[in-house]
Amino acid sequence: MFEAKRLHPAAIIFNLIRTVKEFLFAIILGFITFRDESLLYFALILAGLVIIFIATSILTWYRYTYRIEDDELRIEYGVFIRKKRFISKNRIQSIDLTSGVIHRIFKLTKVEIETAGSGMSAEASLSAVKLAEGEALRTELKASGVQQQADDEEYHEEPAEQTNPSTTISFKRLFIAGTTSGSIGVILALTAAGFSELEQFIPESFYDETLEWVIGLGIIILIVMVIFVLLLLWLLGIAGTMIKYGKFTITKNENELFITRGLLEKKQSTIPLKRIQAVGIQESVIRQPLGYVTVYAEIAGGSMDKGEDFSSILFPIMKQDEVEQFLETFLPDYAGIQHELTPLPKRARKFYIIRSSVLFLLIVAAAAIFLPSFVWIPILLLIASVFLGWLRHKDGGFNVEDQKLTIRHRVFSRNTIMLYHKRIQAFEKKQHKMHQLQSLASMTLSIVGRMGTGTHFTIKDLEESHTDELSDWYSRRN
Template structure:
């Protein structure tokens, strides 16, 4: 691949879409400002801008070339100022292929290359190359850039040479969509869209529609509301199925390879040496049903790659299937038991106080000024007290040799497994009330997305337990 190549001409479309997206807010603002007067002039300005955008997209595509030479990916780009970027194979951490709808029409893919210093975006991105060429490029760049770290455990010996893989069934995918809680996100998007569209609706039509809705009666409005929420729920399910459809995870010698997506097909590569921790997430909806999500905290990488800043290793599975899954794909993290050192009972009051204090003040204020509506904040207060009780009940830790497992809850319950050598910092904190109760808060830090820290906290644990973990962490300097 010594000969410099250009991207597929479809890259012009992607460049144009990216440019229009960057100026979209200004265009909408201009339309709102000039929609009553001078709309013709605004249309002319938009037409001129569109011509400029198209010309710029063509020039950007023409001036962008890439090639592999001397174990480096060499990219040259820039219309007026020529820039060159050389990326050594040995610096490359992962290479991901993404195929959106337009990509799949032309049998193309987007190649994203990440290094240890990757920030908000990928180190390099080839927006449109032929799929076979993208796969060949990935194999060529991985040929010398995926050597295992010297301190990597010998767990590879226990992994089958046949590259084990696992896929998600449609039934599990449907359950994942049903219990994802994405209806809240869809509702927020729908409310935002309606608030923006509302100003374009003629005032007379809007008022007549609202009068018609009000005249329907309480029963019909309730039925319409139920149907509306059902529609949003179905949209949430469809979104999950589209996002994680055909999900497959495969273990290679030194990496995990994940493919997913129905409309936009993603192929993600996760080097094993970059995994800092493995987590099990049990949402407040899925936990009673016995379903969990398995994820990994990855060092470095770009924000665009993450799923809430973590990489999903499997969207949904039964809780009792997790150990077999980890034994197959990440043997070092398998075998964690359910016996955790719990938080002391005297810490429960702090959890109850933190979760309910705000709603306690709100309830008192409503009781004074709006006593007829006291039931609403009371329900919320009871809910926060239950949540505080659950947070205390689920908090704890488990120490097994060089592996530490902690468990905590925000809304859902999270179990995080990490090794001694992956922990970058350990902090023990105490406020005055904790000192009086012989309690302490432990905070652990690992390398996370963009190379910044990802932190895990267990509050109000026994002070002696915090000291024990502090001693365990400090022994890393002794090679333990």
């Protein structure tokens, strides 16, 4: 691959879309400002901008070339200022292939290359290459003797018959994942935000007439309409989850995990085993009573443009009693889940309940003074917050087994985290005055996370003696 190559011409479309996105807010603002008597001038300016955008997109595509030479990926780009980027094979951490709707129409893929120093975005991104070319690039860039040797030193190969285990999510499990995802709240918030932005474009007379019509409806009809809207949002949440995680497949290949997912946008992600800092099991409030969990991993390095927040989903949903077999197959070092943890002391329960409910207690007091007829609403929220505080205390705990630490905590979902001593970067013990009087303490563990920043796990209100024992374990003191 010594000959310099250009991206597929479809990259011009992606460049144009990206440029329009960057200027979209300015275009909308211009339309609002000049939509009356100056609309013609705005249309002429917009037409000129579109021509400039198209010309820039074509030049950007023409000036962008890539090749592999001397164990490096060499990229040259820039319309007026020529830039060169050399990425050594030995620095590459992962290579991901993503195929959106437009990509799949032309049988293309997007290649994203990440190194240990990747920041907010990937180290290099080839926006449109043929699928076969993308797979060949991934194979060639991963063929690094130095990197393979480093991997083999830390992880031992499995027997030949177990080298490529794989599992795929079933349609039934995918549907359950959608129905229990809890994404209705996110969709509702996005809908409200979108409506607030569009409200200024709605004629005031139409808005007033609609509001009067809604108020004139009977209470039963309003309740039915609300239920219908919530049902629609719930169905949209199911569809979104199924589109995102459709055909989710995880495969273990030598010293890495290979994940493929997505119906409309197909994503292929690679997770080197040596970058996994911790493995977590998440049980949401909805899924926990049904016995379903999500398995995820905290990954070191990488960028934030994958749309996966700071963690990588290893499997979106499975039964709790299936997790052990899953870990034995794909991550045997993390198998052996500890269910019996050292619990939090009973005297710590009041701190959890107070932290959870103090805000709602103040709201109840304010509502009792200014809106006494609606005080029942914050009272219900107060009761829910007290119950949440009780759950957080009940679920908190830890277990140490040689070099492996298991911790459990809850914000809304219950998370069980398993990590090894060598992955912990820092240990912090905290105590305030009330803690000292009660012989309690809080601890915070830090590991390397996305973009090289830290990911922190905190368990509050432990026995002080237990916190000291964990500190000694971390510091390797007897």
